[in-house]
Amino acid sequence: MIRTLLRVLGPEYARTMRRTVALMAITAAVEGLSYALLVPVLRELFGSTPDDAVPWLIAFGAAVAVYAVLRYISDLSGMRVGTKMLHGMYYRLGEHLARLPIGWYNSGRVGEVSVMASRGLLQAMGVAAHLLAPFVSALVTPLTIVAVMIAFNWQLGLAALIAAPVVAAIQVWTARSMAGTDAERHARDTEASGRVIEFLQAQPVLRAGGRTGERFELLDDSLREVQRASRRSVLAMLPGAVGLTLTVQVSFTVVLALGTSLALGGSIGAAEVLTILVLAARCADPLLSLSDIGGKLRGARSELERLDKVLRTEPLPEPREPLRPVRHDLALESVTFRHGERTVFDEVSFSVPQGQRLAVVGLSGAGKSTLLQLLARFYDVDTGAVRVGGVDVREISTDVLMAQIAIVFQDVYLFDGTIEENVRLGRPDADEADVRAAATAARLDEVVERLPGGWAANVGEGGTLLSGGERQRVSIARALLKNVPVVLLDEVTSALDPVNEAAVHEGIERLMAGRTVVMVAHRMRTVQRADRVLFLEGGRIVEEGSHDELLSRSGRYADFWNISVTPVASE
Template sequence: MWSVVKKIIALSGDKNKYIKASTIAATVYAVFVALPYTAIYVFFQSASNQLTTGTLLICVAILLLSLVGGSIAKTITYRLQEWASNYVAARKRLEIGEHLRRVPMGFFREKTLGEVTAVLTSDITFYENKAADVLDWVVNGLLQSLISCLFLGLFNWKLGIIFTVGFIVAYLLLNKIQIESEKIIPQQKQAEADAISATLEFIRGISVFKLFRMGGHSVKNVKESYCKYSDTSYKLEIKILPWSTILHCCLKITIGMILVLVSFLTIKGKLDMALSVTMIVASLQIFRPLETLTTSIGNVRTMDTTINRIEEISNFPMIDEGCRDITLEKFDIEFNHVSFSYDGKTDVVKDVSFIIPQNTMTAIVGSSGSGKTTLARLIARFWDVQKGSIEIGGVDVRKITCDSLLKNISIVFQNVYLFNDTIAANIRYGKPDATQEEIENAARKACCHEFIMALPDGYSTVVGESGSHLSGGERQRISIARAILKNAPIVLLDEATSSIDPDNEVFIQQAINELVKDKTLIIIAHRLTTIKNANQIIVMDNGEIIEKGTHQVLLSNHGQYSKFWEISQKSSEWKVSS
C-alpha cells in the first residue's frame, strides 16, 4: 500500500512537498484522536475517589483540545492532499496533451483511441477525485490506528501489545488483499478502455451500421465489451471477498479478546475501573480506520493501476527527444538509402534514394500499398526511418524538433479533419495570430470565400465535429486555406483531389495552384492528369522506386507509369450503359 503513496508523491512532482506536509499534519491529527482516552481515564479515575471541579475541567479541556486541534489538523491534512491532487490532475492533462503532440505516430498503432481516451478522462478524473481519499485511507488511517495502539500501551503494555498485534495482522491482510486485486485490476482497466473504444466506434460508424442493417451487430459488440468490463469487476470483488472477510473477522476477534481480557483482569482486581472503561471504549473505536481501508482497498489498488497507466503514456519516448530547434535555410529534400518498417519486421520502404530540388514539384505514384504515403509522412517525421536518412536543406530531420521542422511544412490530406469550431478558427490554425483580413485573403486564394459568405454566419459558422456540417469539397478547400495561411516553404499533398467531384475539383485545383507557388512540392496522386507537369515523377512498387523521370520520359520508357497513364486515359472514357 505504501507503494501507492510513493507513486502519488512521485506523480506530484514539485507539489509533493504539500503531500509530505500533509503526512506531518496527519500524524498530529492521530495524536489528537488518541487524547480523549486520557480524558476518559482521568475522569473515571477521579470518579472512583472524588470527582472535583478541577478534574472535570481538565477532562473537558482535553476533549476540547482533541476536537479543535483534531479538526484543524484534519482540515489542513485533507486540504493539502486535495489541493495537490487537483493541481496534478490539471497539470497532467496538459502535459499528456503536449506529450502526445511529440510522440511518433507509431504510438497510436500500439494504443487504441479508447486507451488514450480512458487515461485522459476516467483515469485522470479518478486520480483527481480519489487521490486525497487514498492518502486519507492509507496514511491517515494507518497512522491513526498505530498511534492509538502505542498510546494505549502507555496505560497497560500487555493490552497495548494485543492492540498492536491486531494492527499488524490487519496490515498484513490488507497487503494480501492488495496483491490479490493487483492481478485483476489491470484487466478491469483494459476492459474499460475496450468498452470506450467500442462505444466510440459505434458512434462514429452508426451511419454505416444503419446503412447495412448491422445495428444489432454493432450494439452486440458494445454490449459484449461492457459485459466483459462488468465480469472483470465482479471477478475482482469475488477475489478479494474472502480476504476482506478474514480481515474483518480478525479485527472483531481482537476486539473480543480485549473485552474478555479486560473483564477478566477487572474481576481479578488487576485492572482498575478507570483503565477498564478506557480500554473498552478504545477497543470499539481504534480499528475503525482499518475497517474503512478494508472496504476501500479496491480503490487503493485501482489508484496504483491508474498511476501506472498515466505514467506509461507520460513516459512514452518522444520522437524529438534530444533534438534542437534548427532554422532551415534551404528546402531541398534528399532521401539517402531510406528503409522503414511499421512493425520492425517487414519493410514498407526499401533502400529508397532520390532528391527533390528546392521550389520544384515531385509527384509520387504507385498502386495502393506501394509506400507513397509513407514517404510523405517520413518527411514530416510522423515516424523516424530505421535505415538511411532524410535531409532537408542538408540537415537530418532526426536532429530537428518536430515544432521547428513542421513550421516549414504544410500538409493537405485526403481525409480532412476540421475542429468543432468556427470556420475562421479552423483556418487560423495555419497562423494563430492571423488577422481577419489575412484569413479572408487565404480563403479567397483557396476559392472558398464565396461559399463561406453564403453561410448564415459567414466565417463565424461552426462547422460541427470533424466538419460534418460541410461537404467534402468545402472541407478540403478550408484545409487548403489553412495551408495557404501558414505559407510554409514545403507542401505535401496526399491524394488531395482523389475523392472530389468534378465541380469541386476545379476550385480545389485552383486553390492548390495558389498554395504551391514558389514552394517545394511533393504530391501523391492517383489522377495522373494533375501531375503530368511535375519536374519529376517517382513510381513506387512494393516499397521500391521502379521508375523516375518526367512525364514524357516515363511514357517513352513504356514501363509501369506508361501502363498507369493508359489506364487513366481509358477510365476517363468510361460510360454506364443500360
C-alpha cells in the same frame, strides 16, 4: 503508492505532496492523542470526585477543536493539491501525447487513451483529494491509539498490537490476489470503450449494410464481459474484506476478555476497562475502512502505473544543438523504414530541388502516405537519412521543422469551433487581412458567404457540419495562411464532386506556387503538373522521371496511367 504518484507528477509537485502527507499524518496523530484524554476523563467521572473531570473535559474539548482545525486544513490542502495536480496532469499528458511518434497510436490506443484521459486520470489524481487523508488516518490513528494503550497498560496495548501484522498481511495478500482481476477489469473496460467508439463511428456503414443489430450484439458482448470481470473482482476482494473484519473483531474481543480478566483480578478498575474499550472501538473503525480504501487505492495505483507507462514512452528525440536549414530542398538517402515486421521502404533515395514539384504514384499500400510522414518526421527512419535543406530532420528541432512545412491531408480534421478559428490554426497571430486573403485564395470565401453566421459559423467536432470539399478548402486556407516553403499533399481531391474538386484544385495551385512540393497522387490529372514522378512498388522506386518520359517507357507507370484514364476516355 506515494513514490509512484510523485514520479508521475514530477518534481514540481513533490514538495507540496510531501507537505500535505505530513500534515495529514500529524492530523491523524492528533486525533489518536485526543482520545488519550478519555483515560483521565472517565477515571475521574467514575471516581469519588466527578467534578475533577471538568479540567480534563475542557482539555479534551480543546484537543478535539485542534484536531477539527487540522482536519479542515489538511482536507483543504489535499483538495487543492488534487485539483492542481489534475489540471497540471491534463496539460502534461496532452503535451506528451502530442510528442509521441505517430506509430504509437495503433488501433488499440484510442479506447485506452480515452479511458485514461477521463476516468483514469480523475481516479489517479483524486488520491490526494479524496483517498489520502482517510488512508493516512486509517494507519496513523490506530497506531497512535495503540501507543496510548501500551503507555496506559502494556498487556492490553500488546494484545491490540498483535492485530497490526495480521491486518498488514491481509492487505498485502488482498492486493496480490486482486492484481489479476484489476488488470482484467481494465482490459475489459478499454475494450468496451473502443467498441462504443467503433459503434458510433461506424453508424453510416452499419446502417447502409443493415447490420446495426449484429454490431449491437458485439457491443453487448463487450459490456457483458465488463460485468463478468466486475463480478470476479468483487469475489476476489471478499476473502480479504471478510478476513479483515474477522481480525479486527477478534482483536476487539481479545482486548475485551483481557480487560475483564485484569479488572476481576484487581489489576485495573472498571473505569480503566471502559476507557480501553472505547479506545479499542475507536481503533477498530478506521481499520475496518481499510478494505474499502484499499480497493480504491489499488484502482488508483493501477491507473497511475498505466499513466506512468505512457509518460515514460520516449518521444522522438530532440537534437541537443539543433540546426536550422537555409534551403528548402528535400531528399531521402538510402532510407529503410519498417512498420512492425513489415519493411515499408528498402534503401529508397531521391531528391526534390527547391521550388520543384514531385508526384508520388503507386498502388494502395505502396507507402505513399508514409513517405510524407517521414518527410514531416512523424516517424524516424531505421537507416539512412531524411533531409530538409541538406540537414537531417533529426538535427532540426520539431518547432523549426514544422515551421518549414505545411501538410494537407486527404482526411481533414477540424476542431469544434468557428471557421475562422480553424483557419487561424495555420498562423494564430495573423491579421484579419491575411486570413481573408488566404480564404479567398482557397475559395473558402464562397463557403463563408453561404453559411449562416459566416466566419463565426461552427464547424462541429471533426468538421462534421461541413461537406468534404468545404473541409478541404478550410485546410488549404490554413496552409496558405501558414505561408511556408515546403508543402506536402496527400491527394485531397480523390473523394470530391467535380465542383468542389475544381475549387480545391485552384486553391492547391495557389498553395504550390513557388514552393517545394511532394504530392501523393491518386487522380492522375495531378501528376501532369509535377516536375518529376516517382512510382513506388514493393518498398522501392521502380520508375522515376517526368510524366512524358515515363509514358514513353511503357513501363509500370504507363500501365497505371492507362488504367486510370481509360474509364474517363470511354465516358
